[in-house]
Every structure is written in structure tokens, then in C-alpha cells.
Amino acid sequence: MQKKNLGKTGWSVSIISFGAIKLPRISLKECEPLLNRALDSGINYIDTADCYGDSEEKIGQVLKKRRKEFYLSTKVDERDGPGVRAKLDRCLRRLQTEWIDLLFFHDVRGGEYERIFNTGGLEELLKAQKKGEITHLGISIHNNLTMMRQAVESGVFSVLMVAYSALDEDRLTADLLPLAASRGVGLVAMKPLAGGRLGNMPPRGWNKSLFQGESPAQIALRYVLSNPHITCAIPGMMALNELEENLRVGKTPRKLSAEEIKEFMAMAAEAGKGFCRNCGYCLPCPEGISIPDVFRYESYYRNYGLEGWAKEQYRVLTPDAQACSDCQTCLDRCPYGVSIPSNLKKAHNLLMGQ
Ligand code: SF4
Ligand code: SF4
Known part of the structure; x- marks a missing residue:
């Protein structure tokens, strides 16, 4: 398995690492061979989150005896001191570990970035770091490039987790990723298959010989890995065949040819039609709806099996998608042809359980 340096952590991390977001969808018995095989095959970094159902518990139960063999990251949604501390305690308990290598502030958006600094969240994690409960701090931000830049420039975070796939074009790559790399901030690519959309492209028309089988x-x-600034991708995995498919990429690195890239990008663009990339170009909405967040929760519900968490997050979103007045302002701004008003209605019905 090829490994790369993860920014200022100095860790050498497997370029294919393990995204544990889908573990809640399989039994503990199924997790055992999957996680063990991942480590046996050279994966040395596992990423989870407090909100990924029972993912942390399963990792703790299966890998507690192999804890020194891998880097472990998890994420907390809280921003204030007491909330962060309580969640960290729960993460340590559920993961059955004395330390977490990398603790992320998860999915930071809106005014939450300032709250990390002003309401004690960061202070609490720095204390935990001194006590040896955490080794490095990270932050995951989904669509706010300005905030990503602020986080990189703050010097506080060792790692930035970004949603990055062939559907993201040059939104991140032009500026932000080189900046992060130059500041020693490690870059982890989440959602490298765009919620499964790229992996599930219909095999019809798939040029097997061009893509070397x-x-x-x-x-x-x-x-994703061809971007020199990205250290590793963390595709979500829940089956041995998925793991083997992904492992091959890490074990036999190769450069895609110009022809492969051209054809793949054309297919990706087709598969991505009408798919929300969470870029935020449609904002601001005159009704104040956070359009990308609505579609992201919908995707967590549909593609990652996080129905409960997605509903919880959506139900505190203000205003929710029902506030859409169908003014159509956003439609011209969306470069990806998302039918925003009608899709908002569908997302609302799904997330409200109607
Ligand atoms: S159509 Fe709906 S979501 Fe789009 S800008 Fe208007 S109110 Fe906002
Ligand atoms: S609806 Fe379109 S513009 Fe808005 S976040 Fe999604 S892809 Fe971007």
C-alpha cells in the first residue's frame, strides 16, 4: 500500500484509508473481517465520527487490541467547551481507546467557526491535547471556501478534510489545496465517489480496455489521488469486495492517461447532472434557505444510511426548505442544473418523514 505524508502530523498514511461512515449499515460480525482485512492489507488510517450511528462502537469492539496499528480520527459536532468535552469523553469510551490521533470539528458552517474560538470548544481540545487524549486537531468544512482558507491560515489545525471528487472540478484545486499544502495542513479527501454516484456509473459504455480493466x-x-496535494482518500466501505476494489488502487498506483481523464470526466459530468455538489453558488437565497445543507442532509439519508442524524440536523435548520417561494433566483446560479425548488420539496418530505 502506498503511503504519503499527512501535512504537519508527520504521519505516513495509506493513500486509500478507511471511511467508516457506512459501518452502521452492517452487523458487528460483518465488521470484524472487514476492519481486520483493511489493517492486514496496509490501511493505517480509519476515520469515523460521533454522529455515524454505532460506527465508533464497532471500531472500538473490533480493533481495541490492534489500536497501535492505525491512526484513528473521529469528529464532534459541538462547538462550545462543555459540549466538546462531553462528546470527547463519549468518543474515547465508545472507541475503547485512551487517545484519538486526530479530532475534527465536524461539518463547520455559518457562524460556527467563530464559536469554536469564542465558546471554549478549541480551548477544551487544546487541554485534551496536553493531556495526551488527542494528538492533532482537524476541521471538516463542506462548502465554504472562505472558511476553509481561514482555518488553513489560523495555524490551529493540522488537517483539513474536504469533500473532493471528479465532480468538484477546480473549485478547490485552483487555490485552496495548494495553499493548505504550503502551510503544512494535511488534506484528506472525503466523498471521493460523490456519495456513490461515481462508483455507480452504469457499466454500459464503460471502456474497459481504455481503463485497463x-x-x-x-x-x-x-x-482524486492524482491531485498532488491530497494525502489520502477515505471512501466509505461496508463490504469486502468494496474494500478489495479500493485496495487495488492503493497497492498499484498508476497515473491516469490524458485519454482516460478526458473520457472519465465526460462520463462523470453526465452522471453528475442535476447532482448537488454543495458548492454554494446558488446562495444567498432571499428566503434564507441554506440550500446546500438541505441537499447534503438528503444525501446522508439516502446514500450513507444516516437517516436519524440527517433528520435531526434538518429539523433544526432554520428556515427549512418549506420556506421556498419558488422565486427561481437560485436556478440561474446553479452551474450543475439542479432543479432546486422541486428537489427541495422532495428533500423536505424525505427528511420530515412524510
Ligand atoms: S427558488 Fe426557493 S430556494 Fe431558490 S432562491 Fe428562490 S426561495 Fe430560495
Ligand atoms: S444547488 Fe447547485 S449551486 Fe447550489 S450548492 Fe448545489 S450544486 Fe451548488
């Missing part, structure tokens, strides 16, 4: 998911991962 590899699958769309493998090419999508190679594409």
Missing part, C-alpha cells in the same frame, strides 16, 4: 470507482479514486 478497472471499475468506475477505481478510476474515480485514482483521479
Whole structure:
């Protein structure tokens, strides 16, 4: 398995690492061979989050005896001191570990970035770091480039987790990723298959010989890893065949040819039509709806099996998608042809359980 340096952590991390977001969808018995095989095959970094159902508990139960063999990251949604401390205690308990290598402030958005600094969240994690409960701090931000830049420039975070796939074009790559790399901030790519959309591209028309017999998911991962600033991708995995498919990419690195990239990007653009990339270009909405957040919760519900968490998050979102007045302002701004008003209605009905 090829490994790369993860920014100022100095860790050498497997370029294919393990995204544990889908573990709640399988039994503990199924997790055992999957997680053990991942480590046996050279994966040395596992990423989870407090909000990923029972993912932390399963990792703790299966890998507690192998804890020194891998880097472990988890994430907290809280921003204030007491909330962060309570969540950290729960993470340590559920993961059955005495330390977490990398603790992320998860999915930071809106005014939350300032709250990390002003309401004690960061202070609490710095104390935990001194006590040896955490080694490094990270932050995951989904769509706010200005906030990503602020986080990189703050010098506080060792790692930035970004949603990055072949559907993201040059939104991140032009400016932000080189900046992060130059500041020693490690870059971890989440959602490298765009919520499964790239991995599930129909095999019809798939040019097997051009792509050297590899699958769309493998090419999508190679594409992400071809960015020199990205250290690793963390595709979500829940089956041994998925793991083997992903492992091949890490074990046999190769550069995609110009022809492969051209054809793959054309197929990706087709598969991505009408798919929300969470870029935020549609904002501001005159009704104040946070359009990308609505679609992201919908995706967590539909693609990652996080129905409960997605509903919880959506139900505190103010205003919710029902506030849409169908003014259509956002439609011209969306470069990806998302039918925003009608899709908002569908997302609302799904997330409100109607
Ligand atoms: S159509 Fe709806 S979501 Fe789009 S800008 Fe108007 S109110 Fe906002
Ligand atoms: S609806 Fe379109 S513009 Fe808005 S976040 Fe999604 S992809 Fe971007």
C-alpha cells in the first residue's frame, strides 16, 4: 500500500484509508473481517465520527487490541467547551481507546467557526491535547471556501478534510489545496465517489480496455489521488469486495492517461447532472434557505444510511426548505442544473418523514 505524508502530523498514511461512515449499515460480525482485512492489507488510517450511528462502537469492539496499528480520527459536532468535552469523553469510551490521533470539528458552517474560538470548544481540545487524549486537531468544512482558507491560515489545525471528487472540478484545486499544502495542513479527501454516484456509473459504455480493466470507482479514486496535494482518500466501505476494489488502487498506483481523464470526466459530468455538489453558488437565497445543507442532509439519508442524524440536523435548520417561494433566483446560479425548488420539496418530505 502506498503511503504519503499527512501535512504537519508527520504521519505516513495509506493513500486509500478507511471511511467508516457506512459501518452502521452492517452487523458487528460483518465488521470484524472487514476492519481486520483493511489493517492486514496496509490501511493505517480509519476515520469515523460521533454522529455515524454505532460506527465508533464497532471500531472500538473490533480493533481495541490492534489500536497501535492505525491512526484513528473521529469528529464532534459541538462547538462550545462543555459540549466538546462531553462528546470527547463519549468518543474515547465508545472507541475503547485512551487517545484519538486526530479530532475534527465536524461539518463547520455559518457562524460556527467563530464559536469554536469564542465558546471554549478549541480551548477544551487544546487541554485534551496536553493531556495526551488527542494528538492533532482537524476541521471538516463542506462548502465554504472562505472558511476553509481561514482555518488553513489560523495555524490551529493540522488537517483539513474536504469533500473532493471528479465532480468538484477546480473549485478547490485552483487555490485552496495548494495553499493548505504550503502551510503544512494535511488534506484528506472525503466523498471521493460523490456519495456513490461515481462508483455507480452504469457499466454500459464503460471502456474497459481504455481503463485497463478497472471499475468506475477505481478510476474515480485514482483521479482524486492524482491531485498532488491530497494525502489520502477515505471512501466509505461496508463490504469486502468494496474494500478489495479500493485496495487495488492503493497497492498499484498508476497515473491516469490524458485519454482516460478526458473520457472519465465526460462520463462523470453526465452522471453528475442535476447532482448537488454543495458548492454554494446558488446562495444567498432571499428566503434564507441554506440550500446546500438541505441537499447534503438528503444525501446522508439516502446514500450513507444516516437517516436519524440527517433528520435531526434538518429539523433544526432554520428556515427549512418549506420556506421556498419558488422565486427561481437560485436556478440561474446553479452551474450543475439542479432543479432546486422541486428537489427541495422532495428533500423536505424525505427528511420530515412524510
Ligand atoms: S427558488 Fe426557493 S430556494 Fe431558490 S432562491 Fe428562490 S426561495 Fe430560495
Ligand atoms: S444547488 Fe447547485 S449551486 Fe447550489 S450548492 Fe448545489 S450544486 Fe451548488
